[in-house]
Amino acid sequence: MKHYSPFTVRHSLFVLVFVCLSASPAHAAKIGDLVHTNVLEQAIDFFTFREPAVRFALLGSMLLGICCGLLGSFIVVRKMALVGDALSHAVLPGVALGFLWNMSKDPIAIFVGATIAGLVGTSVVTLIKQTTRLKEDTALGLVLASFFAVGICLLTMIQRLPTGNKTGIDKFLFGQAAAMGADDVRLIAIVTVLSITIIALFYKEFLLTSFDAGFAKVAGFPAQAIHYGLMLLLAFSVVIALQAVGVVLVSAMLITPAAAAYLLTDRMSRMLWLAAFFGMAAGAVGAFFSYLGPNLPTGPFMVLGATAVFVLAFLFGPRHGVVMRWWRQRSRAQRIQRENTLKSMYHVLEAREFKGDGVSLRELSERRRETIEEAKQQVGDLRSHALVTLQEEGNVAFLTPEGWQLACAIVRNHRLWELYLTNAAHIAADHVHEDAEKIEHVLGEEVVRDLERRLEYATTDPHGRRIPSLADLRRGGAGRERTEELVGYGRRS
Amino acid sequence: MSELIPSFDPQHVLVMPWTSGLSSYGWSMLMGFFVAIACGLIGNYLILRRMALVGDAISHSVLPGIAIAFLLAKSRGALPMFLGALAAGIVTTILIEIIHKKSRVKQDAAIGITFSSLFAIGVILISLYASRVDLDQECVLYGEIGNVWIDTPVTIAGISLGPATVVRMGVVALITALLIVMFYKELLVSSFDSGLAFSLGINATVVHYALMCMLSVIVVSAFESVGAILVIAMLILPGATASLVSHRLPVILGLTVLHAALSAVLGLHVALWLECSIAGAMVVVGAFLFVLAWIFSPSQGLLRRWLWNRVEIPDDVAPAPVPSGRAPAS
Numbered sequence: 001m002k003h004y005s006p007f008t009v010r011h012s013l014f015v016l017v018f019v020c021l022s023a024s025p026a027h028a029a030k031i032g033d034l035v036h037t038n039v040l041e042q043a044i045d046f047f048t049f050r051e052p053a054v055r056f057a058l059l060g061s062m063l064l065g066i067c068c069g070l071l072g073s074f075i076v077v078r079k080m081a082l083v084g085d086a087l088s089h090a091v092l093p094g095v096a097l098g099f100l101w102n103m104s105k106d107p108i109a110i111f112v113g114a115t116i117a118g119l120v121g122t123s124v125v126t127l128i129k130q131t132t133r134l135k136e137d138t139a140l141g142l143v144l145a146s147f148f149a150v151g152i153c154l155l156t157m158i159q160r161l162p163t164g165n166k167t168g169i170d171k172f173l174f175g176q177a178a179a180m181g182a183d184d185v186r187l188i189a190i191v192t193v194l195s196i197t198i199i200a201l202f203y204k205e206f207l208l209t210s211f212d213a214g215f216a217k218v219a220g221f222p223a224q225a226i227h228y229g230l231m232l233l234l235a236f237s238v239v240i241a242l243q244a245v246g247v248v249l250v251s252a253m254l255i256t257p258a259a260a261a262y263l264l265t266d267r268m269s270r271m272l273w274l275a276a277f278f279g280m281a282a283g284a285v286g287a288f289f290s291y292l293g294p295n296l297p298t299g300p301f302m303v304l305g306a307t308a309v310f311v312l313a314f315l316f317g318p319r320h321g322v323v324m325r326w327w328r329q330r331s332r333a334q335r336i337q338r339e340n341t342l343k344s345m346y347h348v349l350e351a352r353e354f355k356g357d358g359v360s361l362r363e364l365s366e367r368r369r370e371t372i373e374e375a376k377q378q379v380g381d382l383r384s385h386a387l388v389t390l391q392e393e394g395n396v397a398f399l400t401p402e403g404w405q406l407a408c409a410i411v412r413n414h415r416l417w418e419l420y421l422t423n424a425a426h427i428a429a430d431h432v433h434e435d436a437e438k439i440e441h442v443l444g445e446e447v448v449r450d451l452e453r454r455l456e457y458a459t460t461d462p463h464g465r466r467i468p469s470l471a472d473l474r475r476g477g478a479g480r481e482r483t484e485e486l487v488g489y490g491r492r493s
Numbered sequence: 494m495s496e497l498i499p500s501f502d503p504q505h506v507l508v509m510p511w512t513s514g515l516s517s518y519g520w521s522m523l524m525g526f527f528v529a530i531a532c533g534l535i536g537n538y539l540i541l542r543r544m545a546l547v548g549d550a551i552s553h554s555v556l557p558g559i560a561i562a563f564l565l566a567k568s569r570g571a572l573p574m575f576l577g578a579l580a581a582g583i584v585t586t587i588l589i590e591i592i593h594k595k596s597r598v599k600q601d602a603a604i605g606i607t608f609s610s611l612f613a614i615g616v617i618l619i620s621l622y623a624s625r626v627d628l629d630q631e632c633v634l635y636g637e638i639g640n641v642w643i644d645t646p647v648t649i650a651g652i653s654l655g656p657a658t659v660v661r662m663g664v665v666a667l668i669t670a671l672l673i674v675m676f677y678k679e680l681l682v683s684s685f686d687s688g689l690a691f692s693l694g695i696n697a698t699v700v701h702y703a704l705m706c707m708l709s710v711i712v713v714s715a716f717e718s719v720g721a722i723l724v725i726a727m728l729i730l731p732g733a734t735a736s737l738v739s740h741r742l743p744v745i746l747g748l749t750v751l752h753a754a755l756s757a758v759l760g761l762h763v764a765l766w767l768e769c770s771i772a773g774a775m776v777v778v779g780a781f782l783f784v785l786a787w788i789f790s791p792s793q794g795l796l797r798r799w800l801w802n803r804v805e806i807p808d809d810v811a812p813a814p815v816p817s818g819r820a821p822a823s
Contacts, residue, residue, distance in 0.1 A: 145726030252609030
């Protein structure tokens with residue numbers, strides 16, 4: 001097993017911090033001031049940061065994508081995904097109160113108010129869970145919606161006030177990256193850097209408490225403190241994401257990139273990298289699409305960007321992807337089918353004591369109790385893998401040396417296993433066939449060697465038939481010069 | 494700050510809605526009551542089945558269903574809207590199921606991914622076709638229950654029944670109540686003991702999907718008036734409050750109705766006083782009632798638990814079981 005040093009992770013995260021810091025925002029105007037027609041031209045302008053007007057929006061969106069992706073990874077592996085959802089809705093009253101502080105969209109006041117509201121919300125969830133018989137999902141839904149309702153009441157009350165600059169407060173619901181100013185981006189950068197630093201410094205602690213809370217406790221790690229630390233960081237990230245993504249969809253920025261990363265790797269460090277990257281990409285995509293139209297909200301586009309990544313990972317992930325799994329299953333099924341056909345050909349040959357080389361389709365179909373058509377199709381499949389050659393207008397199949405070897409190997413696997421089951425497991429000889437039918441396709445080289453040794457190189461199976469030997473395997477290649485020794489029966493190496 | 498909370502005018506807040514304002518605010522109260530009843534009744538089963546957050550998911554994801562139905566049918570008719578919501582509800586349930594069964598993503602993350610994506614699609618559709626879809630983003634979030642009385646009235650046999658939205662919601666609430674009474678046993682058994690349900694021949698999958706369909710219909714009828722997120726509160730709050738007070742399902746269902754009525758009526762008065770969103774105020778009152786139940790519930794309230802813990806029980810007296818929110822093992 002490869003050992004992954006925490007220092008590599010730590011160093012790489014510090015590099016990330018450096019990248020974030022060095023890309024400090026220059027002065028810029030708002031996105032809405034620009035008029036363009038060509039989408040490609042817009043895309044180039046947008047992503048090269050050449051357009052000063054969109055630097056804030058793009059930079060802010062990407063940074064918060066990184067931040068949300070990193071923190072989201074932990075809540076996904078801790079199975080707390082919907083805590084993020086509850087938290088994001090619960091901050092709304094805090095946003096409203098922060099706005100009331102000095103009747104303006106002061107980022108610091110809103111930040112403080114929202115963080116407090118979010119933390120109060122999560123504490124209430126914990127409290128409800130501990131003191132009533134309501135379950136976690138009910139408690140989450142209850143807090144989420146109740147806090148949100150309080151927030152809505154406050155917002156509607158603020159909106160009828162005669163004083164104060166109220167513009168933009170409604171943008172907190174669905175997010176508008178274009179409304180971000182230098183202060184907002186600075187705040188986002190600070191929180192992102194803070195999250196990255198804390199994760200880098202306490203990587204081991206976070207990892208341990210996420211995967212094995214019991215061990216962490218026994219080993220003396222302050223699991224509770226780490227939990228609350230994570231909650232605090234989560235609250236921070238939700239609050240900074242509000243302006244670009246909006247209250248309603250922040251949770252998606254936490255969950256979706258992390259879940260996509262979770263489908264692609266089994267290592268936490270790689271998952272963090274991937275999630276941060278996906279979050280950043282989703283942020284950039286969201287900011288870009290909302291930049292294309294005059295009244296398009298940013299949040300939904302970011303979420304859809306993240307969802308697209310998730311869908312791709314879900315379908316085509318190399319190990320866990322649905323399509324990949326389906327493909328693997330299909331090719332396995334086809335291989336088993338081929339091996340069964342080869343085995344039947346061997347049986348036909350064996351029945352006439354290996355007189356003559358060809359197996360006609362008729363013999364094969366009778367042996368397999370199938371129609372001629374099916375037999376023809378299977379033989380065609382074998383031919384495309386160069387396991388047989390066809391002669392006499394495709395009616396007679398001849399095993400190639402490779403086909404002969406594979407057929408022998410399968411029959412050998414089958415009979416060895418049958419013998420093993422009767423000898424070692426004392427199963428009656430008429431009960432072992434079914435099991436051997438399955439196992440013959442998956443026995444590896446090592447196991448076959450082991451079986452041979454245990455069975456003392458026996459030559460007949462429980463039904464009194466001969467087990468193909470190494471000599472039989474060579475017989476098929478008699479006409480050809482052999483350059484390599486055979487090392488096993490399942491596969492040639 | 495003083496401007497934020499207007500002075501309390503009893504005439505305006507307490508008397509007006511029942512006298513001169515009855516023709517408008519009365520309908521709002523009735524609408525709130527119907528929404529809370531329908532949502533609360535079905536919400537009880539969501540809570541029992543630990544599916545409260547599936548309710549959350551469906552309440553978000555009916556939005557694209559409604560938007561697409563609007564765009565296809567080019568009208569705001571009830572039928573396309575119901576169909577769109579039904580389709581969206583079923584798609585949500587199936588998607589959550591697929592993501593969580595076919596990959597190693599857990600159910601909570603699957604719920605989060607599904608509803609946020611669908612909701613995002615809905616919001617984008619609305620903002621792209623704002624002129625054609627008769628919905629705006631704010632309405633999606635907190636509804637327009639104050640305006641239900643403007644809706645065209647429904648008349649049957651010459652008798653005006655009331656605004657179409659309210660009548661529709663009333664019918665939905667009635668159907669919900671009827672269905673729950675009719676299939677009481679099936680719902681009860683399949684919610685509490687799936688093994689028993691199976692041996693009684695109750696198809697749990699059918700019950701599950703029927704519940705989801707009903708939920709979608711309720712959510713879509715409530716959607717316009719209370720919005721996507723407050724629907725969640727309407728779904729969970731009444732049931733959660735009632736289940737803190739009683740352990741018996743019939744009593745819980747009855748208390749749900751009481752909670753619905755109280756939060757609708759009191760919510761309207763609060764909204765008039767504070768001049769804020771009516772639906773929001775109804776939920777706030779509902780949440781307040783929940784907090785009251787949490788503290789003062791006779792069987793398991795915080796106060797009672799606190800008193801229990803203070804009383805010293807002599808050793809020779811067999812200790813009565815302290816009401817506990819959680820099983821001792823967990």
